[in-house]
Amino acid sequence: DAMVIQNPRYQVTQFGKPVTLSCSQTLNHNVMYWYQQKSSQAPKLLFHYYDKDFNNEADTPDNFQSRRPNTSFCFLDIRSPGLGDAAMYLCATRDTGTGGLIQYFGPGTRLLVL
Amino acid sequence: QKEVEQNSGPLSVPEGAIASLNCTYSDRGSQSFFWYRQYSGKSPELIMFIYSNGDKEDGRFTAQLNKASQYVSLLIRDSQPSDSATYLCAVIEALKTSYDKVIFGPGTSLSVIP
Numbered sequence: 001d002a003m004v005i006q007n008p009r010y011q012v013t014q015f016g017k018p019v020t021l022s023c024s025q026t027l028n029h030n031v032m033y034w035y036q037q038k039s040s041q042a043p044k045l046l047f048h049y050y051d052k053d054f055n056n057e058a059d060t061p062d063n064f065q066s067r068r069p070n071t072s073f074c075f076l077d078i079r080s081p082g083l084g085d086a087a088m089y090l091c092a093t094r095d096t097g098t099g100g101l102i103q104y105f106g107p108g109t110r111l112l113v114l
Numbered sequence: 115q116k117e118v119e120q121n122s123g124p125l126s127v128p129e130g131a132i133a134s135l136n137c138t139y140s141d142r143g144s145q146s147f148f149w150y151r152q153y154s155g156k157s158p159e160l161i162m163f164i165y166s167n168g169d170k171e172d173g174r175f176t177a178q179l180n181k182a183s184q185y186v187s188l189l190i191r192d193s194q195p196s197d198s199a200t201y202l203c204a205v206i207e208a209l210k211t212s213y214d215k216v217i218f219g220p221g222t223s224l225s226v227i228p
């Protein structure tokens with residue numbers, strides 16, 4: 001019954017080795033978000049898709065890219081992970097069609113960079 | 115810069131007591147307010163949302179909003195050890211366009227002592 005699914009749940013990568021995190025949703029929500037959360041900090045919005053429209057936060061490093069091939073899937077690509085990119089990455093969705101303001105979070109992917 | 119502030123804690127309360135969590139925000143245009151609970155290593159889950167001044171109750175939880183003072187709080191009655199978690203306050207500014215941004219506070223760590 002999972003509504004927002006993230007894979008993998010844990011990802012270990014090497015310094016500089018590209019990595020892709022996946023998010024899928026069964027809710028048919030039109031907005032999808034990617035957040036980065038480091039220990040004891042608030043989730044930090046990286047970017048979001050409003051339907052196919054991509055919105056990048058001004059302070060999101062160029063090292064982070066995203067793709068949304070269809071409504072259900074969204075990917076986060078980290079082109080050259082650094083040690084500072086180790087964090088929990090959270091995907092969330094929202095349905096503006098119903099006027100909803102609530103974001104539904106996936107379980108997160110914990111990224112470790114060696 | 116729009117900010118959401120919370121006491122980082124940790125806040126410790128005995129089992130059965132009332133836990134009071136506070137949040138202030140800087141943007142007077144903010145319209146929607148959310149409380150998320152986040153267990154260690156897990157993703158945030160929505161506890162309460164409130165849009166209008168006053169109190170909103172849901173079971174053991176009460177959210178209180180005072181827009182004039184730019185203050186929102188969460189009360190947890192009859193606190194249980196299972197309530198021990200970090201509580202994130204989140205704010206959305208007025209929806210002027212299709213784009214909206216959720217701003218999270220840093221979270222307050224709550225520990226309920228048996």
